[in-house]
Amino acid sequence: MQKYWSVLFGAVITAAVGLFVVAPFMGWWLPRNVSSFGGDVDLLFYLILGITGFFFVLTEAILVYGIWKFSSDPTRKATYTHGNHKLEVLWTIVPAGILVMIGIVQVRTWENIKYQSRMPRPGANTQQIEVVARQWEWRIRYPSPKRMASWRSDPRLAQDFGAVPHQDDVHVPNELHVWRHQKGEEPQKVLVHLKTRDVLHSMKLVNLRLMQDAVPGKTIPVWFMVEEYNTSLHPETGRWVDGFDPKTGHWNQKDYVWELACAEFCGTRHTAMKGKLFVHKNRDDFLEWLKWAEAEDHRRTPAVPSTEP
Amino acid sequence: MNVLFRAQASRQVVVRAALMFVAVIGLAGCDQMMNDRYSLDMRYPPRSDPVFKEATISGEELQYPDRPGQLPILSLANAEDPENPLFKPAKAGMLLAPSKANAEARKNLNESLEKVFGTPARPKVAPDSELAGTLQAELQLDERTLRRGSRLYRIQCLHCHGLSGDGRGPTAFWVNPHPRDYRQGVFKFTSVTLQQSAQKPRREDLLRTLRQGIDGTSMPSFGTMTEDELQAIVSYVIHLSMRGEVEYQVLVELTQNPSLAKPETSVDEWIAGLARYWLDAQKPENEIIPEPYPFALHPETDAEKVAIRDAVRRGATFFADAQVGCVTCHTDYGRNAKFRYDVWGTLTKPADLTTGIYRGGRRPIDLYYRMHSGINGSGMAAFKDAAVKSGKVKSLWDIVKFVEILPYPAMRNEYGIHID
Ligand SMILES: [Cu+2]
Numbered sequence: 001m002q003k004y005w006s007v008l009f010g011a012v013i014t015a016a017v018g019l020f021v022v023a024p025f026m027g028w029w030l031p032r033n034v035s036s037f038g039g040d041v042d043l044l045f046y047l048i049l050g051i052t053g054f055f056f057v058l059t060e061a062i063l064v065y066g067i068w069k070f071s072s073d074p075t076r077k078a079t080y081t082h083g084n085h086k087l088e089v090l091w092t093i094v095p096a097g098i099l100v101m102i103g104i105v106q107v108r109t110w111e112n113i114k115y116q117s118r119m120p121r122p123g124a125n126t127q128q129i130e131v132v133a134r135q136w137e138w139r140i141r142y143p144s145p146k147r148m149a150s151w152r153s154d155p156r157l158a159q160d161f162g163a164v165p166h167q168d169d170v171h172v173p174n175e176l177h178v179w180r181h182q183k184g185e186e187p188q189k190v191l192v193h194l195k196t197r198d199v200l201h202s203m204k205l206v207n208l209r210l211m212q213d214a215v216p217g218k219t220i221p222v223w224f225m226v227e228e229y230n231t232s233l234h235p236e237t238g239r240w241v242d243g244f245d246p247k248t249g250h251w252n253q254k255d256y257v258w259e260l261a262c263a264e265f266c267g268t269r270h271t272a273m274k275g276k277l278f279v280h281k282n283r284d285d286f287l288e289w290l291k292w293a294e295a296e297d298h299r300r301t302p303a304v305p306s307t308e309p
Numbered sequence: 310m311n312v313l314f315r316a317q318a319s320r321q322v323v324v325r326a327a328l329m330f331v332a333v334i335g336l337a338g339c340d341q342m343m344n345d346r347y348s349l350d351m352r353y354p355p356r357s358d359p360v361f362k363e364a365t366i367s368g369e370e371l372q373y374p375d376r377p378g379q380l381p382i383l384s385l386a387n388a389e390d391p392e393n394p395l396f397k398p399a400k401a402g403m404l405l406a407p408s409k410a411n412a413e414a415r416k417n418l419n420e421s422l423e424k425v426f427g428t429p430a431r432p433k434v435a436p437d438s439e440l441a442g443t444l445q446a447e448l449q450l451d452e453r454t455l456r457r458g459s460r461l462y463r464i465q466c467l468h469c470h471g472l473s474g475d476g477r478g479p480t481a482f483w484v485n486p487h488p489r490d491y492r493q494g495v496f497k498f499t500s501v502t503l504q505q506s507a508q509k510p511r512r513e514d515l516l517r518t519l520r521q522g523i524d525g526t527s528m529p530s531f532g533t534m535t536e537d538e539l540q541a542i543v544s545y546v547i548h549l550s551m552r553g554e555v556e557y558q559v560l561v562e563l564t565q566n567p568s569l570a571k572p573e574t575s576v577d578e579w580i581a582g583l584a585r586y587w588l589d590a591q592k593p594e595n596e597i598i599p600e601p602y603p604f605a606l607h608p609e610t611d612a613e614k615v616a617i618r619d620a621v622r623r624g625a626t627f628f629a630d631a632q633v634g635c636v637t638c639h640t641d642y643g644r645n646a647k648f649r650y651d652v653w654g655t656l657t658k659p660a661d662l663t664t665g666i667y668r669g670g671r672r673p674i675d676l677y678y679r680m681h682s683g684i685n686g687s688g689m690a691a692f693k694d695a696a697v698k699s700g701k702v703k704s705l706w707d708i709v710k711f712v713e714i715l716p717y718p719a720m721r722n723e724y725g726i727h728i729d
Contacts, residue, residue: 135484137522137529146607167717168607171671173522173530268468268480269529276533299672300602302500 006067013060020053032255034279035208036181036225040109042209047105051098113210119223120189122158124151127178127190127286130162133201133214136269137174138260144168145290162193162219170294174275176205176260177240177293179286180229188283192222202264205277211263230256231278232285240289242278347430347463353473353552355419356492360405360560405564414563414570418556421576426552427452429472432459434548436580444584447591448512449544458545461538465531474549476653484527490653491546492553494583495686498523498669500597500678501590502693508685509590515543517670525666547587555579599677600704617710620703621724624711627701635708638689642715642728652686659689663728665716673709680705680712 023029033042070076081087112118120126130141143151143161146168151158181188194203196214203222204211212222234241234251245253260275280286407415427433432455434448435441445451462470469488471478476490489496496510498518519539522530531539558579562572589595604620605613628635638659640646646659660667669675669684683691696702714720721728 135527139524144607164719165665165717167713167720172532173524174533268483272465272529274533297672298606299674300599300606300677302596302598302674 002071003068005071006064009060009067010064013057013064017053017057031206032228032258033207033209034226034228034230034258035205035210036227037109037113038207038209040112044102044106044109048102051102113223116221119221120187120191122151122161122191123155124158125186125188126158127188128158128161128193129176129178129190130165130193130195131176131203131214132195132197133203133262133266133273134197135199135267136262136273138176138203138273138275139197140172140174140176140275141165142170142172142177142290142293144170144294145287148287148290162221168294168298170290170297172293172297174260175278176275177231177278177280177286177289178226179280179283181225181227182282183227187225189223189225192224194220194222199266200264201262201266201273204261204263205258206261207258207277213264226277226279229279229281230258231280231289233288240278240280240292242276246281346460347428349428349430351429352423353426353429355415356407356473356475356553356556356560358407358475358477360407360557360564405561407560407564409567410560410563411567411570414572417571418559418563418576422552422556425555425576425580426548427455429459429463430456432456432545432548434551434580436577436584438577438581440581440584443588447588448547449540450548454541454544455548457538458541458543458548461534461542462545462549465534466542469527470549474546474553480527486526486657487653487655488528490553491550492557493652493686494550494554494557494586495652496550497684497686498675498678499590499682499685501682502595502597503586503589508682509587511590511596512540512543512547515546516540517675519543521670523668524671525660525664525668551580551583551587554583597678597681599674599681600706602673603704603706604710618724620707620710621714621726623702624707624709625726627696627699627708628711630699630701633695633699649688651688657687662712662715673706673713676709676712677705680708 030042030045033039122128128143132139132141144166147157147161147166178190179188192203194212194214195218196216199216201214202211203214205224208224208226210222210224212220214220229246230244231240231242232244232246233239241251243252243254243257244250245256258277258279260277262270262273264270266273278289280289425434425436427435431452433452434444434450434455436444466478468478468480469484470476470491471481471488474491476488478488481488494509496514499508499510499514501508501511501514516539518528519534519542520530520532522528522532531542534542555576559572559576563569604617608614608617628639631637638646639662640659642663643659643661644663646661648656648658651657665671667675667679669679679689680696681691681693683689692705692708696705696708702708711726714724714726715728
């Protein structure tokens with residue numbers, strides 16, 4: 001009787017593995033990667049998934065086999081391996097070796113994404129944005145078009161963006177707008193100055209394979225470079241809208257709505273702490289939007305924004 | 310050990326595990342399907358927290374800050390208790406407990422409210438008069454919109470603003486300032502020229518609040534929701550506010566006179582009165598229309614810079630005027646201001662103007678509205694007449710410009726304003 005437990009275990013393992021196999025075809029797999037380093041992160045993910053998956057299946061298979069084979073005979077005596085040095089050394093060294101290997105393999109990706117020495121420098125060509133997390137939203141500050149233009153004429157002026165807000169800066173809550181990097185161009189990197197006004201938060205952009213905690217009292221630099229875009233001027237509403245698939249020209253594409261989520265539990269509304277990533281086709285399109293956002297954020301006449309282009 | 314593995318026991322374990330599995334999956338599924346719907350037999354709870362005899366008690370200065378977890382001090386049942394450190398003889402009798410009203414009358418009130426305003430799952434604004442059509446058309450209070458608004462409100466707002474819009478959702482106790490209690494019918498950030506008592510927000514004002522959030526408070530931005538959704542939520546907020554204010558006004562009558570079995574002015578009459586306020590606020594002729602903005606956005610020429618410098622100086626003079634100016638409340642540019650009661654019985658503080666954080670929005674037009682009509686319920690005065698009459702400024706824009714540069718040391722230097 002008891003050996004039929006092994007059937008249950010075996011079924012669970014098979015179902016789990018089966019789920020992995022069908023997931024990518026059902027749209028349950030990783031969301032679209034659009035950043036320059038996302039591919040490296042995914043590669044590491046697959047490597048680790050492969051290793052852990054292999055050992056998972058191996059150990060479970062042994063377990064199932066063991067139950068099936070030995071449990072039906074209650075008189076059979078168990079053999080103990082406790083104190084068997086050879087075995088213990090083996091199962092310490094093999095996992096340790098694998099861990100070290102993973103550690104070595106990942107270091108270049110980590111360095112590329114997280115080392116401050118690899119971050120883009122503030123300057124004429126770096127997009128700079130300040131993202132301030134607070135319970136429960138993202139307050140985002142952009143340089144005004146004029147401030148950005150001044151960086152082009154004198155890159156040194158770009159140094160103080162993260163520390164010194166200007167009166168003419170542009171504030172847009174929950175909307176992270178950047179422009180795309182096109183292959184073959186000079187790199188169009190984004191430098192985010194990440195802060196929090198209250199507790200710990202974490203900026204998570206799954207489509208960029210990027211995550212960084214925001215720590216009270218600190219300004220943490222984060223960089224990325226996006227290689228696809230999802231935002232364009234909507235011909236009907238006259239607004240910049242995401243969910244645009246440039247290949248087909250269709251709107252409302254789920255695959256092209258990219259979330260900016262909080263990934264560190266920060267209070268009751270943590271789950272609602274969501275913004276969006278808007279990637280423009282190029283710098284010019286971004287600047288058009290920025291001009292529109294500036295006019296809104298510095299509005300001096302009453303007007304219903306929704307009817308205004 | 311052996312006992313555990315007896316077939317009997319193991320069967321129990323399997324059954325239990327299976328039940329648990331089903332329960333977890335089932336609950337998760339339910340949540341997905343049900344979480345934006347109220348059950349049909351849910352009712353708006355009758356108001357049980359104290360009501361103020363007079364709508365306005367604001368203005369009194371106070372050093373004692375309220376904290377999260379102590380939702381409106383004055384509303385705590387024991388605020389009338391002489392043992393309470395906050396008790397002041399002048400405040401005795403200011404609060405009235407709804408439970409003191411005639412029970413029969415309260416039941417009637419509840420029934421008539423439900424007849425007009427429906428239930429959380431089926432909200433409506435259907436007074437028994439020709440007004441219903443006007444309201445539904447001009448304030449977008451038709452049942453379809455309200456139903457949609459109610460579902461969205463349930464997901465996004467309820468946990469702060471509460472089921473009946475009482476500002477006492479589960480999160481409310483832990484955030485300071487506390488979420489708005491819509492039931493007083495008072496909203497802080499409006500662009501309407503009308504008298505304070507009649508000053509309801511325009512739909513655009515509520516939309517702006519939703520799009521931008523209220524910076525410096527826990528109220529977040531909902532700007533990534535669609536236009537339709539935001540419009541539906543705004544309609545529902547108006548519904549809750551009307552319902553709450555009718556209830557509030559009738560309860561004031563009933564609690565002041567506990568033997569009263571029937572309020573003198575009926576629910577329908579109150580709705581007619583309040584509906585007028587709401588409708589008036591939406592009329593284009595009652596919107597604040599500022600003079601044209603007199604400055605350059607990015608001053609380039611000397612003339613433009615001088616114009617701004619002069620305006621900033623005029624604004625600074627008015628700000629510092631000891632009689633009518635802003636320092637009377639915003640002590641040391643608000644860095645040293647005192648707490649005061651607002652009309653919700655919570656505490657507020659004249660804003661610290663050196664932080665650059667504005668609850669009602671940071672656009673020049675928002676600041677103009679604040680200068681023009683003040684901030685309802687908080688005690689911030691309206692300056693639409695006083696400022697220009699004083700002869701110190703040419704228009705409210707002078708003060709706006711001064712307020713705008715205050716948080717930026719570089720600009721203060723540029724325009725010769727010294728605050729330290
Ligand atoms: Cu968070």
